[in-house]
Amino acid sequence: MSAPPSDGPRPPRQVVSFVRRGSRLTRSRQDAWDRLAAQYVLDVPRGVRDTLPAPEVRLDPLEVFGRQAPLVVEIGSGQGENIAAAAARDPGRDHLAFEVYLPGVAETLDRLDRAGAPRNVRLLPLDALHAIAQLLPPGSVTEVWINFPDPWHKSRHHKRRLVNPPLLDALGEVLALGAVLRLATDWAEYAAHMRQVLDADDRLESLHPEGPRPHGETTDPVPADMPALGWAPRFDGRVRTSFERKAQDAGRLVWDLAYAWRGGDHRREG
Template structure:
């Protein structure tokens, strides 16, 4: 069921129905396999950030602002991945760049649990995970100009025209990205759907706070800091072309 659907009175564990705007994700089964469950139970705040919640399970109290330096115990360039899925990309990137800090923002519990497992296997100290709706994290949780790189890789395409309002990358979202990215910071996006790539380009390039990194239209060569996730592999198997985009915050 869509997270914003107005319906019968919510159950106490289903406050998500109080959302008034469409969101880019559906409620899905949060079932964990035994290994994921053990990793989740053992985490005790090492990777999963504990934040005050608001109108939904995946909503952060808008009054809560993350103390980034305190969170990582140092000041370092911060990379934020939105919709980190199973964590393949962010864990590999955090392991490859110990001099940077990484924040993975994801709503899907099994994906986060799998990311905790992967991070713990590598004993990463520069990665944290936040279970939250990314739009809210960018709007209020992260301090302005606190992010060095923002990554949005393979966001859900929401194919049907009547679902396009659920797409993550909208003019409003571009404004939120502009809020958190530091001047000179980079916004990287990738999608395997040509029509979503067109939408991304249209909305980002219409905002004069962003400039294409390489060409007039933001299209760049494949970002080699992004390992191929199983999700991307499926797109290749299906014969879809991947578009990488990169923009600089002016």
């Protein structure tokens, strides 16, 4: 992997949605990396941080995948359960996963191998929030998945949440008209925050305006203004990951959201 430049001016501070945990790989993950990274990981030149591409880098999906096909992007793919299963299940679509946690990327490589080495998937160990608009052409993405993003519970950290207006502006640069945005969280308070951010954006339209909230009680506090309707059913294509299992073991509900991208550039006021 290319290292970020060590001299020169310090990069401007950016609010990022992740904490870079260790990037040391266990022996089996290193082995997966050595065998499979060249096939799957897009090792683009890095910019001011090793999670950012150099300013001149662009990706052409036609070149990356060798064909034109609908493109699914997962942001924060973790250990790769979903992207690997989706790529194997759906050979007619291409899949791009952003994940900054390198052990997760290595685990994904191993999983792809076990899923029959699908050719319609690539991994980007980059900060999607600050890279996607630069990397991908306008209108190139037909579906985006954000499953169980880090909740950033403290109010002073809410600005670090991935699901916030800056992400929608970045996605707005790359989404095709009618593209679908699917999200899930196991934290009621983050679910309410997502609803506020997404419902306030005129460019998005709920796919389930009448959808009831998930059935049952949850062990975490539910904000008083939690909308009763507008929730998506559990996305069929979503594989149950360790994050979802832990949430369910702890008695928390999972909140699913789904929106279509309608375009335009007006965000609702208030």
